[in-house]
Amino acid sequence: MTADGPAFLADFATLSGFGATERGGVHREAASDADTEQWAWFGRWLAARGFTVVHDRIGNQFGLLERTPGAPYVLVGSHLDSQPFGGRWDGAYGVLAAAHAAHRLAGERHPLNLAVVNWFNEEGSRFTPSMFGSAVFTGALDLGAALDTRDPAGIRVGDRLAATGRTGTGAPALAGIAAYAEIHIEQGRVLEDTGSTIGLVEATWAARKYDLRVIGEQSHTGSTVMADRRDALLGAARLVVLARELSDELSTADAPLHTSVSRMKVEPNSPVTVAREATLNLDLRSPDEPLLARADALLHERVAGIERSARVEIVIAGSHGWGVQPFPAAGVELAGEVADGLGLSHRRIPTVAGHDSVNLNGHVPTVMLFVPSVAGISHNEREHTTDADACAGLDVLTGVLRRLAAGEISGR
Amino acid sequence: MTADGPAFLADFATLSGFGATERGGVHREAASDADTEQWAWFGRWLAARGFTVVHDRIGNQFGLLERTPGAPYVLVGSHLDSQPFGGRWDGAYGVLAAAHAAHRLAGERHPLNLAVVNWFNEEGSRFTPSMFGSAVFTGALDLGAALDTRDPAGIRVGDRLAATGRTGTGAPALAGIAAYAEIHIEQGRVLEDTGSTIGLVEATWAARKYDLRVIGEQSHTGSTVMADRRDALLGAARLVVLARELSDELSTADAPLHTSVSRMKVEPNSPVTVAREATLNLDLRSPDEPLLARADALLHERVAGIERSARVEIVIAGSHGWGVQPFPAAGVELAGEVADGLGLSHRRIPTVAGHDSVNLNGHVPTVMLFVPSVAGISHNEREHTTDADACAGLDVLTGVLRRLAAGEISGR
Numbered sequence: 001m002t003a004d005g006p007a008f009l010a011d012f013a014t015l016s017g018f019g020a021t022e023r024g025g026v027h028r029e030a031a032s033d034a035d036t037e038q039w040a041w042f043g044r045w046l047a048a049r050g051f052t053v054v055h056d057r058i059g060n061q062f063g064l065l066e067r068t069p070g071a072p073y074v075l076v077g078s079h080l081d082s083q084p085f086g087g088r089w090d091g092a093y094g095v096l097a098a099a100h101a102a103h104r105l106a107g108e109r110h111p112l113n114l115a116v117v118n119w120f121n122e123e124g125s126r127f128t129p130s131m132f133g134s135a136v137f138t139g140a141l142d143l144g145a146a147l148d149t150r151d152p153a154g155i156r157v158g159d160r161l162a163a164t165g166r167t168g169t170g171a172p173a174l175a176g177i178a179a180y181a182e183i184h185i186e187q188g189r190v191l192e193d194t195g196s197t198i199g200l201v202e203a204t205w206a207a208r209k210y211d212l213r214v215i216g217e218q219s220h221t222g223s224t225v226m227a228d229r230r231d232a233l234l235g236a237a238r239l240v241v242l243a244r245e246l247s248d249e250l251s252t253a254d255a256p257l258h259t260s261v262s263r264m265k266v267e268p269n270s271p272v273t274v275a276r277e278a279t280l281n282l283d284l285r286s287p288d289e290p291l292l293a294r295a296d297a298l299l300h301e302r303v304a305g306i307e308r309s310a311r312v313e314i315v316i317a318g319s320h321g322w323g324v325q326p327f328p329a330a331g332v333e334l335a336g337e338v339a340d341g342l343g344l345s346h347r348r349i350p351t352v353a354g355h356d357s358v359n360l361n362g363h364v365p366t367v368m369l370f371v372p373s374v375a376g377i378s379h380n381e382r383e384h385t386t387d388a389d390a391c392a393g394l395d396v397l398t399g400v401l402r403r404l405a406a407g408e409i410s411g412r
Numbered sequence: 413m414t415a416d417g418p419a420f421l422a423d424f425a426t427l428s429g430f431g432a433t434e435r436g437g438v439h440r441e442a443a444s445d446a447d448t449e450q451w452a453w454f455g456r457w458l459a460a461r462g463f464t465v466v467h468d469r470i471g472n473q474f475g476l477l478e479r480t481p482g483a484p485y486v487l488v489g490s491h492l493d494s495q496p497f498g499g500r501w502d503g504a505y506g507v508l509a510a511a512h513a514a515h516r517l518a519g520e521r522h523p524l525n526l527a528v529v530n531w532f533n534e535e536g537s538r539f540t541p542s543m544f545g546s547a548v549f550t551g552a553l554d555l556g557a558a559l560d561t562r563d564p565a566g567i568r569v570g571d572r573l574a575a576t577g578r579t580g581t582g583a584p585a586l587a588g589i590a591a592y593a594e595i596h597i598e599q600g601r602v603l604e605d606t607g608s609t610i611g612l613v614e615a616t617w618a619a620r621k622y623d624l625r626v627i628g629e630q631s632h633t634g635s636t637v638m639a640d641r642r643d644a645l646l647g648a649a650r651l652v653v654l655a656r657e658l659s660d661e662l663s664t665a666d667a668p669l670h671t672s673v674s675r676m677k678v679e680p681n682s683p684v685t686v687a688r689e690a691t692l693n694l695d696l697r698s699p700d701e702p703l704l705a706r707a708d709a710l711l712h713e714r715v716a717g718i719e720r721s722a723r724v725e726i727v728i729a730g731s732h733g734w735g736v737q738p739f740p741a742a743g744v745e746l747a748g749e750v751a752d753g754l755g756l757s758h759r760r761i762p763t764v765a766g767h768d769s770v771n772l773n774g775h776v777p778t779v780m781l782f783v784p785s786v787a788g789i790s791h792n793e794r795e796h797t798t799d800a801d802a803c804a805g806l807d808v809l810t811g812v813l814r815r816l817a818a819g820e821i822s823g824r
Contacts, residue, residue, distance in 0.1 A: 081685070083630070083682055083685050084680040084682060084685075085630065085678065085680060085688075086630075086685075107444070123682075124682075124684065125680065125682035125683065125684070125685065126681055128683065130683065130685075141677075157565065168506065181537060185637035185638070186635070187632045187634075188635040188636070188637065189637060189640075198513060205634070216793050217792060218497065218498075218792040219790060219791055219792055220494070220599045220764075220765055220790040220792075221670075221672035221674050221695055221791075222599075222617070222619075222670060222695070222697055222764040222765040222766070222790045223598070223599040223600040223601070223670075223763075223764040223765045223788070223790060224599070224670075224788065224790065225600065225601065225668075225672075225788065226656075226659050226660075226663065226668070226670060228601075228788060231656075231672070233652055233673060233674060233676065234652055234653070234656055234673075236649070236652075237648070237649035237650075237651075237652035237653050237673075238649075238653060239649075239652055240645055240646055240648075240649035241646070241649050241650060244638075244646055245461075245644075247638050247639075250565040251638065256637075256638070258633075258634060258635075258636075258638060259638075260633035260634075260643070260686060261645060261646075261649075261684060262633050262645060262678075262681070262683060262684065262685055262686055262687055263681050263682060263683050264645065264676065264678050264679065265675075265681075266675065266676050267496075268495065268496035268497060269535035269674070269675050269676070269677075270495055270496060270535075270536075270674060270791075271536055271537065271540060271541075271542065271674060271675050271693050272495070272535070272536065272537070272542060272674065272765075272766075272791065273495050273496075273498075273537065273674055273791040274672060274674055274791070275674055276497075276792075281683050283634070284634055285634050294671060351635075352632075352634040352635040353632055353634040353635045353684075354634070354684075354703070356535060376635070376636065376637065377631065378635060378636065379630050379631055379632045379633075379682075379684065379685040379686070380629065380631055381630075382631040
């Protein structure tokens with residue numbers, strides 16, 4: 001372990017106390033009290049170590065180390081917000097590792113400056129969509145629309161940011177960023193299963209995501225003849241089952257298909273009234289684009305069958321998706337060399353989950369690193385990464401950041 | 413149409429204005445502002461016509477006509493509360509018909525007294541369970557537990573009743589009731605399909621009702637390997653589909669099986685987190701008790717299969733049920749004679765839906781009447797009964813009430 005490994009682990013223990021749950025996880029959705037407390041703590045941490053703390057208008061928090069006045073920044077970070085009853089590592093590990101890595105380099109002179117970032121609302125559980133702050137930063141999401149987004153209780157992002165003072169000017173713009181790096185827990189089992197310490201993320205899986213509305217008709221759950229029912233919840237349930245069937249039928253060991261429905265709202269959700277409407281999300285993800293296209297075609301085909309059998313109408317209320325997106329080969333090479341230099345095992349790996357790095361990738365040279373997740377558990381209070389792996393990841397991130405600061409693969 | 417038919421229809425139009433929706437229905441869940449306004453209006457209506465208006469502690473509203481001091485009451489009524497975006501007729505028709513029928517008899521002398529009742533929270537959509545007020549009245553539901561019941565927003569029944577002044581003493585007790593009568597829309601298509609104006613309800617279908625908890629485990633919807641998932645929403649969806657399959661497999665023309673799931677809550681209900689828990693209701697209903705028992709056995713058998721295939725645990729958090737419950741034959745006979753006397757077609761019919769009369773039945777002689785529902789539509793804003801049928805029902809109810817007041821089938 002590098003000399004300041006214990007300091008990093010001590011800070012991580014402090015960070016894990018914000019929104020801590022009884023079962024060892026954290027519950028700190030974006031702009032919640034717990035998220036606000038940790039944001040304030042992190043700002044004080046940065047300021048105490050000579051970082052200039054600034055914000056942009058969507059609540060992204062930056063710690064700047066400007067050693068070469070006017071030069072572009074190498075940006076490094078992740079997000080501190082969590083899923084409801086989520087794990088301590090998801091996002092928070094990457095932000096704190098970024099801060100420690102930059103702090104380690106604070107005494108060095110490089111052609112490029114360093115900036116640490118804590119992206120706002122990566123999880124998207126409270127304010128939709130996910131990867132929110134980095135999407136505004138890169139222009140994928142309109143600032144005004146983002147500020148007007150409301151949580152299920154009706155609280156507006158802009159109002160919440162203003163109330164907590166988490167907004168400002170003076171943050172670097174995308175045009176001032178030379179490169180981006182992020183480290184994250186894998187959230188899968190590949191590194192653990194292959195005995196690798198560092199994952200060199202070479203691409204994102206392709207994905208298709210749908211917001212679906214199932215429209216039925218209210219009626220009495222008791223007295224309505226079965227043949228007369230137009231049960232929106234039955235239609236929605238068949239969609240959930242269909243999503244799983246697509247994975248069961250089409251997945252192969254080489255080309256897996258991950259499918260899910262995780263959110264559902266039923267109206268009127270009464271004990272004696274057949275549902276008139278159900279809304280749900282349905283995701284398809286695969287590293288194999290032709291397979292994903294086949295799954296998507298099959299989904300549409302079978303949706304029509306569900307419409308007939310449940311006597312409902314199924315409307316696509318929203319959809320988005322992306323193809324397999326590679327990260328720059330030069331960054332994967334560079335990170336592999338750093339890991340080799342530290343004597344750490346590594347392997348190339350795709351990311352299935354989205355990350356803020358996915359938003360930055362394509363705009364600036366982006367390096368994405370993984371450390372192992374014990375048993376692949378994530379979005380769960382039992383999410384874990386060992387101290388040794390966490391410190392090894394910090395060491396690799398530091399080495400990568402040093403070479404990016406030297407301008408090895410700069411986009412500016 | 414009897415002379416005061418137009419007055420009844422005018423009052424019904426007034427009543428339908430409380431909580432009126434754009435599509436011709438009503439939205440007035442128990443103790444909502446709309447329900448409170450109609451309750452106050454109905455109290456004034458009764459008082460203006462010489463009824464003594466009193467309440468019991470669970471918010472049941474009574475209008476007493478005591479012509480024979482100290483004699484037991486014949487009770488007649490239904491409920492004014494509605495489902496969310498429900499129909500105008502369900503319950504409200506029965507309460508107003510009861511009030512008009514009693515008012516028609518106000519000038520007559522009978523051995524028994526008359527009391528009209530508006531039962532609190534029959535629908536159960538806001539405060540569970542349904543048939544709430546009549547269950548407290550008959551002792552099936554504990555008063556303290558009922559007052560402590562909260563809606564999804566945390567509002568307590570007792571607090572809401574106190575705040576609106578809808579509570580009191582001086583209401584008749586069950587021991588003071590000689591007989592009960594209720595008229596309701598059918599909520600099915602039997603009367604319409606057979607061209608009958610009056611339904612003489614001879615029995616309630618048997619039912620088994622479950623509250624189920626499906627327990628899975630949170631994980632990432634993208635990165636978690638499919639085989640590792642314990643998806644509570646998938647388990648819940650398979651239960652919804654199973655309920656429909658049981659009906660498809662076991663129903664016959666002679667012995668239908670009605671099944672439903674209409675309420676579901678998903679945790680954490682986040683776009684990128686596999687659900688850790690889902691709760692839902694599952695109902696089975698049939699007029700054929702052996703068939704219901706077969707369906708129930710099959711349900712339990714297949715739940716075990718869902719637990720295995722979705723890797724979830726399914727827990728029965730609550731259950732209740734009842735067998736086929738006949739209404740007293742003497743009341744069915746009496747009501748048929750009244751309809752014959754008015755020249756109205758009638759037929760014997762079961763009720764699938766629960767009614768307050770189901771709670772009263774077994775305690776006091778109970779007569780339950782139906783009028784046709786156009787196309788069988790119910791718990792829906794398009795619920796409808798024709799003016800002619802509504803007035804015919806009022807006439808039959810008046811005739812039944814007269815004979816009950818005469819003591820023809822008194823339980824006291």
